[in-house]
Amino acid sequence: MDIVHNESVKVEASNEVTMRTFFDKSLFKGARTTFGKVIIPPGVRVPEKGMGKHNEDEYSIILQGTLKTESGGKEYRVRAGDATYIPKDEPHYAINDGDEDCIIVYALVKRT
Secondary structure, three states: OOOOOHHHOOEEEEOOEEEEEEEOHHHOOOOOEEEEEEEEOOOOEEOOOOOEOOOOEEEEEEEEOEEEEEEOOEEEEEEOOOEEEEOOOOOEEEEOOOOOOEEEEEEEEOOO
16 A cells, blocks of 8 residues: 655646646556546636646546536536546636635546
């Protein structure tokens, strides 16, 4: 078993968003998953402009807060308790238009 303690993980911050990657696929031979947590403060959009996309499928669970998001040309509203799936290479963005931090746990999974 490998254990990664929250305080030992490097924090990546941009545009007020806090991201911690707990397990990166580069850490383990043959691994195809990156796993982490992101905190998006109220009023913040990710990415700041335009649309983002990944080379991996994105699976997320919203632990706290709400987001307005667009993925695949459709708008969605997600909230605490919801889980999302965004296929690889699908353009998307999210904005926290609520009044509390949105906390998300995510996994990026590379297809074989």
